[in-house]
Amino acid sequence: MEMDSLPNGTAASPGPTLGPAPTAAGPPPSSKLSHLADSLKLEHQFLRVPFEYYKKTIRANHRVVEKEISAVINGVSEAADKNDMSSDDAVNHLSSLVSRLQGLKRKLEEGSKTEHLQAQRCRARLDHLESADVESLSEWNNTRVNRILVDYMLRMSYYDTAVKLAESRNIQDLVDIDVFQEAKKVIEALQNKDVGPALAWCAENKSRLKKSKSKFEFQLRLQEFIELVRAENNFIAITYARKYLAPWGTTHMKELQRVFVTVAYKSTTECATYKVLFEPKQWDYLVDQFKQEFCKLYGMTLEPLLNIYLQAGLSALKTPYCYDDDCTKEDPLSQEGFRKLALPLPYSKQHHSKLVCYITKELMDTENPPQVLPNGYVYSSKALEEMARKNDGKITCPRTGFICNYTDLVKAYIS
Known part of the structure; x- marks a missing residue:
């Protein structure tokens, strides 16, 4: 928003001018500064997500290095302990270790690029926040609205639409498409009743x-145990339970006991306590x-940002x-969608009553x-005048x- 400059002197005064009249721009309104400060307070997730993703990548690369280096060192130690190794075997063994190190080098180069x-994405977001000022607040807010819409689309699994919007607005570095692509694989697998990718994700983020x-x-x-019972692979289900469910016994015994009983009841049971375990809604x-x-x-809000911002506005109207x-x-x-969003919100505090006809x-x-x-009974003048005009001065x-x-x-007079 451009501020009108004020001339330093009287514009109508006669006489030659020695140069361009100096201008003085007034300070930005305090309300706009306050609005900008409040806007920046809501950007915690905007910085937290790429930073957490950055840390996760570093940890993953570090684990790869530790694993490969440890394997190479063990390989060298084994070769050194074998006194009867022929020269050909030694050369082949060392060649395999060299190949492994070369593979590690390629992984490290790819990891370094990632x-x-x-890191550039984190820097881009810091620069974006630093670029926010009163003069460009309107443009900055438009970008934020686009970011919020992309966030909502990604959470609702509209991935292609989110990508197209980000590309059309040139905000790829300001949204978390690659992070949600990671979630997309797990969600699609669970929707196809496959827990494999989800278990791999748990192992990756175990700590x-x-x-x-x-x-x-x-x-x-x-759920994997339940699916084995559904398929009537009871022996495999029991073996699976001993291996993967037994370690949880100290903290989740009641839940385990309930699930283990399904082996006797099977998936065709009509007992409500166990029937629910076989329902697709699980x-x-x-x-x-x-x-x-x-x-x-990743430090995200559980609710989409769009819902949070809408609820903030609806709280003043409810x-x-x-x-x-x-x-x-x-x-x-008056719309059902907004009513549902506003349902958990308290009623707004109205200092002054509003009379609606x-x-x-x-x-x-x-x-x-x-x-x-x-x-x-009280009605507005506009409504009563219209009624009187149509009914020869009569009001009903x-x-x-x-x-x-x-x-x-x-x-009546409003005080």
């Missing part, structure tokens, strides 16, 4: 999930649980009247003052059917 790109006391891996193991539950764990891992059947259509909360649903104020009928109360003349009305 780390560099992710952090353990620190947060996550039960997600346990729930996956239970897979939907796993998808929802994975999304929650995924968001926690009143008991919004849920009435005759709520005005101009009110966003029962007939027109329009606000009654000084330009459209309220008028009182002899029976005590829409609530009680009471009829009176327009001249019988009394004007």
